[in-house]
Amino acid sequence: MTNSGGITIDGVGMQFDGRQGVTALDGIDLDISAGEFVTLVGPSGCGKSTLLRIVSGLLEPTSGHVDVGGKTPNQARRDVDFGFVFQEPALFPWLRVLGNVLLPGRVLGRRNPNKGSGSTEIARELLRDVGLEGFENHYPGQISGGMQQRVALARALSYGPKILLMDEPFGALDEFTRDRLNLQLLDVCNKADSTVLFVTHSIQEAIFLADRVVVLSPRPGSIARIADVPWPKPRALEIRYEPEFAALTGELRGLLTVEDEVESAMNQP
Structure with missing residues (x-):
């Protein structure tokens, strides 16, 4: 059955050829429903x-x-079904915020199909949604790194993609800026009804944002655990201080620690 607006990953493995060959992924099975927010955590590599x-x-x-709403990933990319946000905002410095x-x-x-007004x-x-009203005519070099990342998020959503792919977009930011952007991301994605696949190294961030957290094992990456996140949205940052949140954080961190210890033992001569 087609996962309309969602993502189905079926038995995916990835081998990189080289002098010794590296198996990066092994047997990944994951269904992401339309409108679901899924985070990926795991050790480096x-x-x-x-x-x-x-x-x-x-x-x-x-x-x-991989099936993306009934399409191959290549077809979905050609149809511009994806929006991308990476760790670096990659804004054009000669364009103002609005122009980016x-x-x-x-x-x-292409116009955003979810909105009836003109592109401007x-x-x-979108800039209002991410807290940048009044900065439309600034150049990227005139605003902070956190503000630049908010511009990147608004840009990724501007043409109405069905799916948002985010690769550690807040990893280089300070804790307070990261917290603010987490709240804004949840709000904006809820309004856009986006399907989100979000990579992070932060277990707390993964739990706070997600409907489900997918924990990958050390290389070759396979799914070690899929954890449902029980708190309804919208969420407040204060849920991170609840005992249940701390317990889930500790559980996933402990799983990653065990996986790292197993990998280290296997690599011993």
Whole structure:
């Protein structure tokens, strides 16, 4: 059955050829429903970003397949079903904030299908949603790193993609900025009804944002655990201080610690 607006990952493996050969992913099975927010956590080198690139059609898996709303990843990418946000905002420094948000829609010749107003009004509304009203005419070099990342988020949503792929977008930011952006991300994605696949190294961030947290094992990456997150949305930062939140954080952190110890033991001469 087609997972309309969602993502189905079926038996995906990834082998990189080289002098010794590296198996990055092994037997990944995951169904992500339309409108669901799923986070990926795991140790460095476990294949989180590789899996994101496979879903986006930028890499072809060596085994298994991915279905994106009834399409192959390559077809979904050609149809611009994806919005991307990476650790670096990658804004064009010669364009003002508003111009950066408007650029994808103008290049693609595409308006946001979820909104009836014109492209400039859509861009201004998204900038309001991410707390940047009044900064439309600033250049990227005139605003902070956190503000630049908010511009990148607004840009990714400007043309109405069904799916948002995010690769550690807040990893380089300070804790307070990261907290604020987590709240804004949940609000904006809820309004857009986006399906989100989000890579992070932070277990707390993964739990706070997600409907489900997927824990990957050390390389070759496989699914060690899928944890349902029980708190309804919208969420407040204060839930992180609840005993249940701390317990889930400790459980997932303990799982990653065990996985790291197993990998270290296997690598001993």
